[in-house]
Amino acid sequence: MPALKNELDVLGISKHYSGVEALSPTSLSVTNGEFVTILGPSGCGKSTLLRMITGITLPSGGQVLLQGRDITRLPPEKRDIAIVFQSYALFPHMSVRNNILFGLKMKKLGKQEQLRRFEHVVAICGLGDLTGRYPKQLSGGQQQRVALARALVMQPALLLLDEPLSNLDAKLRESLRDDLLALHRSTGSSTLYVTHDQSEAMSMSDRIIVMDKGRVVESGRPRDLYLKPQKRFTALFFGHTNLVPVEAEGTRATLPWGGFLPLDQAARGKGEISLRPECLSVFADASGEAEVRQVTFMGPDIFYDLQIGDHSLKSRQGSNGAPLEIGSRVSVRIEGTATLLEQTDVETASTGPSPDSPSLEGDR
Amino acid sequence: MRRTALDLPLLLLPGVGFLILTFGLPLYWAISGSLGLGANGTGFTLMHLADIFLETKFRKGLMMSLYYSIAPTILTLFVAIPLAMLLQKSFPGRKLFNGLYKIPLAIPSIVAAFMVLTLIEQGGFMDRAMMHIGLSMPKIVRDQFGIGVILSTLWKDIPFMTLIIAGAFGAIPKDMVPAARSLGASRVRAFLMVELPLAMPGVTAATLLCFVKSIGNFAAPSLLGPAYPLPLSIQMYDAYLEGDWIAIYSMGTVLIIVSFLVLGAYYALTARTLQHMKREG
Amino acid sequence: MQRYHGISLSLLAFVCILFMLVLPIGIILLWSVSNGWFPPNLLPGDYTTRHWQMFLTDPTLTPAIINSLVITVIVTASSMVIAMPTAWALARFEFRLKKLIEIFILAPLIVPGMVVAVGLGRVFLKLDLAYSMEGVILVQIAGVLPLTIRILSGGFESIPGDIISAARTLGAHRFAIIRHILLPLSVPAMLAAGLLSFVGSFEEFERTLIIGAPIVHTLTTRLFVNLSGQGLVIPVAAVVSLILLIPVLVVFLLTSRIMRDDVMAAGMGKL
Numbered sequence: 021m022p023a024l025k026n027e028l029d030v031l032g033i034s035k036h037y038s039g040v041e042a043l044s045p046t047s048l049s050v051t052n053g054e055f056v057t058i059l060g061p062s063g064c065g066k067s068t069l070l071r072m073i074t075g076i077t078l079p080s081g082g083q084v085l086l087q088g089r090d091i092t093r094l095p096p097e098k099r100d101i102a103i104v105f106q107s108y109a110l111f112p113h114m115s116v117r118n119n120i121l122f123g124l125k126m127k128k129l130g131k132q133e134q135l136r137r138f139e140h141v142v143a144i145c146g147l148g149d150l151t152g153r154y155p156k157q158l159s160g161g162q163q164q165r166v167a168l169a170r171a172l173v174m175q176p177a178l179l180l181l182d183e184p185l186s187n188l189d190a191k192l193r194e195s196l197r198d199d200l201l202a203l204h205r206s207t208g209s210s211t212l213y214v215t216h217d218q219s220e221a222m223s224m225s226d227r228i229i230v231m232d233k234g235r236v237v238e239s240g241r242p243r244d245l246y247l248k249p250q251k252r253f254t255a256l257f258f259g260h261t262n263l264v265p266v267e268a269e270g271t272r273a274t275l276p277w278g279g280f281l282p283l284d285q286a287a288r289g290k291g292e293i294s295l296r297p298e299c300l301s302v303f304a305d306a307s308g309e310a311e312v313r314q315v316t317f318m319g320p321d322i323f324y325d326l327q328i329g330d331h332s333l334k335s336r337q338g339s340n341g342a343p344l345e346i347g348s349r350v351s352v353r354i355e356g357t358a359t360l361l362e363q364t365d366v367e368t369a370s371t372g373p374s375p376d377s378p379s380l381e382g383d384r
Numbered sequence: 385m386r387r388t389a390l391d392l393p394l395l396l397l398p399g400v401g402f403l404i405l406t407f408g409l410p411l412y413w414a415i416s417g418s419l420g421l422g423a424n425g426t427g428f429t430l431m432h433l434a435d436i437f438l439e440t441k442f443r444k445g446l447m448m449s450l451y452y453s454i455a456p457t458i459l460t461l462f463v464a465i466p467l468a469m470l471l472q473k474s475f476p477g478r479k480l481f482n483g484l485y486k487i488p489l490a491i492p493s494i495v496a497a498f499m500v501l502t503l504i505e506q507g508g509f510m511d512r513a514m515m516h517i518g519l520s521m522p523k524i525v526r527d528q529f530g531i532g533v534i535l536s537t538l539w540k541d542i543p544f545m546t547l548i549i550a551g552a553f554g555a556i557p558k559d560m561v562p563a564a565r566s567l568g569a570s571r572v573r574a575f576l577m578v579e580l581p582l583a584m585p586g587v588t589a590a591t592l593l594c595f596v597k598s599i600g601n602f603a604a605p606s607l608l609g610p611a612y613p614l615p616l617s618i619q620m621y622d623a624y625l626e627g628d629w630i631a632i633y634s635m636g637t638v639l640i641i642v643s644f645l646v647l648g649a650y651y652a653l654t655a656r657t658l659q660h661m662k663r664e665g
Numbered sequence: 666m667q668r669y670h671g672i673s674l675s676l677l678a679f680v681c682i683l684f685m686l687v688l689p690i691g692i693i694l695l696w697s698v699s700n701g702w703f704p705p706n707l708l709p710g711d712y713t714t715r716h717w718q719m720f721l722t723d724p725t726l727t728p729a730i731i732n733s734l735v736i737t738v739i740v741t742a743s744s745m746v747i748a749m750p751t752a753w754a755l756a757r758f759e760f761r762l763k764k765l766i767e768i769f770i771l772a773p774l775i776v777p778g779m780v781v782a783v784g785l786g787r788v789f790l791k792l793d794l795a796y797s798m799e800g801v802i803l804v805q806i807a808g809v810l811p812l813t814i815r816i817l818s819g820g821f822e823s824i825p826g827d828i829i830s831a832a833r834t835l836g837a838h839r840f841a842i843i844r845h846i847l848l849p850l851s852v853p854a855m856l857a858a859g860l861l862s863f864v865g866s867f868e869e870f871e872r873t874l875i876i877g878a879p880i881v882h883t884l885t886t887r888l889f890v891n892l893s894g895q896g897l898v899i900p901v902a903a904v905v906s907l908i909l910l911i912p913v914l915v916v917f918l919l920t921s922r923i924m925r926d927d928v929m930a931a932g933m934g935k936l
Binding site: 391392394395396397398399400402403406407408409410411413414470473474475476477478481483484485487488490491492493494495497498499501502503507509511512513515516539596599600602603606607617620621624629632633636639640643644646647 | 671672674675678679682685686688689690692693696704705706707746747748749750751752753754755758760766769770772773774775776777778779780781783784785786787788803804806807810811814864867868870871874875885888889892893899902903906909910914918
Binding site: 071074075076095096097098099101102103105106107109110111112113122123126127170174 | 825827828830831832833834835836837838841845846849850
């Protein structure tokens, strides 16, 4: 297998339906064995993108390359790409066994090989005693595993997962997330994962591509996107954050309530930075600059809403130790460096706060 | 599975084509014939259609057709709504009843007419039963009010309407009525203000379908109805046997117009209701 | 109290069934085996199987049964074949004028059968199709086609698009998808449509009377002739009625098992 070549290259692919643009020209790639996630709110074009990669939808422009081969116009049945749908799309009239064998039969694989692959995939997906059942006799989590097995058994060059966990309850979602990741590590399949859940994306991906309104906002490693987002949209989409206006001068940013913060890149003029609540440490200090306005106990964490000058800030602390009282004075310490958010996209990316992000529900 | 420009017309062709030939064309001929157009026509005229309203035989026929469809429809409505409500309740043997009440749907209307004959004609079963207690059955077959016709139509329409209305009631979310009652609505008010409006599209559809189904009714009026006036359907058959095409086409066109007026009213009504619901929701 | 309520409802329901269903059918049954049943007797004086036996040998009734069965089977099968592609197009394609075509397809349910039949009758006379089996079959297909298309397209619509997409990504070609996915998943809709058109064709009367009678008779038109003629023989009419009931009832009882009420209501009711 050519180690250096990308498994998937999407080059300037776009889609418009009767004049309305659903996806602006978008490029992305997945290298061999990589787990890449497309993250975005519903309606951001991520599913359209996925459908064009499978060939179910034809792109209006651009190219799709699989292992360097142009497959843009190839029908889905001729592509070496398997997909797990959000709805699982199991064939209701076939047993689990026949669901999994379907693709192999279509490929006209030898009986021996069919059986070998089938048994392997049944073992790694933990479907041992379910193979005789029908989809409607399975729980949601079991259906999800069957859908995954049906895709994996094809040993595809690329595995696509379209929000495969979104129809499951929270607990199950977490355990299946771990299973999925373990499976990815053991099979080493190149995977493109689509979700609207930032915690899912961060915990699983090698790389995340953030999308909004039919275009890519930003992409990078989970940690970078979370801690040092370039775009306001990204900062807001990845959970709670404090957007703070600053005055930049070289690699130093002046905070509005006084005090400085080092910038990781030199800049000049007014700007905005994203400070994650956990980067703000607070200490009880009778002469501190901030006042505690609200305390929200979340189990592992405590959120403090602080008032500092004209600004409200949110801070997140571990819940061990004595909590601070509402109304008490505190001093705030900010760790690390900050990145100025790109101003160009402030207007276009998102005018209001994203519906998912700034709520106080904790991680979903 | 990739779609080509030809796929759609090719797929539509069998069904739509067949109906154009066997339904669209006859319809077109009937309408154009009634307007004096077409091959042996005399040129455009509204006289033939006007005749239906002017000539006594036709006018009474039209009245009769309307009577045979409106009367049973209204009566059915009064039976079908309570029956549909009943079917929402649980009672012993409900499942069996639910299966049995639909049987008349599958019974040909001629057989229904025959049942009415054997049951309630003078000399029929009911008449004999009443004789034993010293009464006699009034004449309700081939009587001037067409009671026999209406009874046999009811027999087929009630299950039909009940089926549709029960479906409409069944589709109302189960929590709706308890919610209304917890907000202080009495049982009757909950029915009138919550259930009935929500089931209304089904009720309207059922009512109009019943009407439309019976306006062309032929078997029951010809076996159980009075010899005069004859509804348009029977007059059309007689004219067909005589080859009087102008009369056939004119009567047919009038029936078509009435049917489509009803259908148009239905679409207008449901569209309004839906819009209303959307605006409210 | 609740229980008492339930039982009284049940009593009411089944008294209705008794009078509306059991009594009329029972009386027809008695007529068919009666050997002289004169007023004011509530039961026949004597019983005989004569009328049923006569049925098998009667030169007018035997062909009517055969015609009815042959026509019904051909009509059901052909309407299914004709309806399938059109139903698929309506279920799976979005196009301009779709609403119009849907209304056109359902319009025959609205226009009285008699009007369509007499309109066709004239053409069939010219084409030599009048008074022939072919003519009756054609006019009956036109009658059952709207419902068949409607029910099939409802069935096709209910197959999730994702399932077809999934099959494609697993390597299934057009033919394989039809054979392995679409056909098996459409079986309930096909059964429902088939059974309804079977019933519809078997009990069809007006169109058959116009196009077929007096040369081609089915059971319904034969019964009509029998009932409207001068020498009405009630026992014979009773036998014909019962024979008309048998397949229709069997099919219908089957149908209500296979077909959910809402499917049937949707098929017949919503336009």
